[in-house]
Amino acid sequence: MTRNVLVIGLGLIGGSIALALQKAPEVKIVGYDQDENTAKQAEMLNVVHETVIAPEIAAKDADVIIFGTPVNATLVWLDQLKDWQLKSTVIITDTGSTKKAIMQKAAELRAKGITFIGGHPMAGSHKSGILAAKPHLFENAYYMLTPLAGEEIVHMAKLESLLKYTHAKVVSVSAHEHDHMTAVVSHFPHIIAASLVHQLRTEDDNYPMTRSLAAGGFRDITRIASSNPILWRDITLQNRKELLMQLKDWQAEMGRVQQLLEQGEAADIEQYFASAKSVRDELPVGAGAFFTPFDLYVDVPDYAGVIAEVIGYLADEAISITNLRIVESREDVFGVLVISFQTEEDRKRAANCIEKRAKFETYIS
Numbered sequence: 001m002t003r004n005v006l007v008i009g010l011g012l013i014g015g016s017i018a019l020a021l022q023k024a025p026e027v028k029i030v031g032y033d034q035d036e037n038t039a040k041q042a043e044m045l046n047v048v049h050e051t052v053i054a055p056e057i058a059a060k061d062a063d064v065i066i067f068g069t070p071v072n073a074t075l076v077w078l079d080q081l082k083d084w085q086l087k088s089t090v091i092i093t094d095t096g097s098t099k100k101a102i103m104q105k106a107a108e109l110r111a112k113g114i115t116f117i118g119g120h121p122m123a124g125s126h127k128s129g130i131l132a133a134k135p136h137l138f139e140n141a142y143y144m145l146t147p148l149a150g151e152e153i154v155h156m157a158k159l160e161s162l163l164k165y166t167h168a169k170v171v172s173v174s175a176h177e178h179d180h181m182t183a184v185v186s187h188f189p190h191i192i193a194a195s196l197v198h199q200l201r202t203e204d205d206n207y208p209m210t211r212s213l214a215a216g217g218f219r220d221i222t223r224i225a226s227s228n229p230i231l232w233r234d235i236t237l238q239n240r241k242e243l244l245m246q247l248k249d250w251q252a253e254m255g256r257v258q259q260l261l262e263q264g265e266a267a268d269i270e271q272y273f274a275s276a277k278s279v280r281d282e283l284p285v286g287a288g289a290f291f292t293p294f295d296l297y298v299d300v301p302d303y304a305g306v307i308a309e310v311i312g313y314l315a316d317e318a319i320s321i322t323n324l325r326i327v328e329s330r331e332d333v334f335g336v337l338v339i340s341f342q343t344e345e346d347r348k349r350a351a352n353c354i355e356k357r358a359k360f361e362t363y364i365s
């Protein structure tokens, strides 16, 4: 029997979920976005099977409703939804980066006999909008569910039977655990990234050249400062308490750094970096929140058609790639080609292929 899925909010995350779920058998995906252009693009790009202009009408037939909206907008929708006509068996979920406020609404919904299970895939990008959506975005990432206490196993199973098509690793945590952990590894780092960019801006008056020198390090650590400000306004507001605690800890940490600098002891400073390096180097790779795809760096010379040439060699040997990008490490200078693969095996084969056929140097970061 066809499962009707309604996705509300068709940006990076809603669009990516819709694309991933199209791989499920007998699923019809209907989409809604408040932005008309996004809705049109969703149809044109086949991100959904059809779009609607009134989600409350489509909701009548939905077996699963998924919110891909910014977290404050989701709260508003959850209030409205209490008055919708819904199937008694419908499972409602979201993808929001915060969970406590949303799960408070879920409790209100439960009181009305409506099942809401919080969801949050721990993968994304600083890019937003439907054009950035990808069917494989969540592959190997953790996908956190935050059911209310006592949620029926059969409801969880129903949702998980659909989410398995994202190929994410579904785990359940409480809303409190969720908001604490994501504050540490996601929300607070976004504040730090934005603050570093603000700090750079203050250099403009006296040292305007500084921004031109912002190379690999600054770009890496501030990439997420290019994220959608509305999204991060809402996340910050909803997770304010946790973020204030993170800020306090960070200020204490900066106090420690200040002391190290004032004392100027080389061994202590080295130890500060060394212990951070060893923790960072031990972070799990290949899965989870710190999922890094199997990236291969290729030093390519600067001539027209070089990327097509490399990709052509890989295609000849039937090595499939999942992503391709250029790291611009120097202004106006062609950078390094970074190719991502699904498996370590593919990456090894690609490295051999490129070194043998193109004689370009490859390396793993």
Ligand SMILES: NC(=O)c1ccc[n+]([C@@H]2O[C@H](COP(=O)([O-])OP(=O)(O)OC[C@H]3O[C@@H](n4cnc5c(N)ncnc54)[C@H](O)[C@@H]3O)[C@@H](O)[C@H]2O)c1
Residues within 6 Å of the ligand: 008, 009, 010, 011, 012, 013, 014, 032, 033, 034, 035, 038, 068, 069, 070, 071, 073, 095, 096, 097, 098, 120, 121, 122, 123, 124, 125, 126, 127, 128, 129, 130, 228, 231, 235
């Ligand atoms: N960006 C990430 O890396 C990331 C990762 C995981 C989860 N999330 C969460 O996923 C959700 C969506 O984020 P995104 O990155 O896809 O953002 P996005 O900006 O790419 O997409 C949001 C979409 O929602 C639409 N929208 C906004 N308000 C709406 C409303 N009231 N009703 C209907 N549609 C509305 C917008 O038009 C847009 O198409 C957020 O809750 C975010 O916290 C984001």
Ligand SMILES: O=C(O)C(=O)C[C@]1(C(=O)O)C=C[C@@H](O)C=C1
Residues within 6 Å of the ligand: 096, 097, 121, 122, 123, 124, 125, 126, 127, 185, 186, 187, 224, 227
């Ligand atoms: O990779 C990025 O650009 C992200 O910001 C993704 C990221 C994160 O902080 O890791 C952002 C928000 C989420 O809710 C989950 C993932």
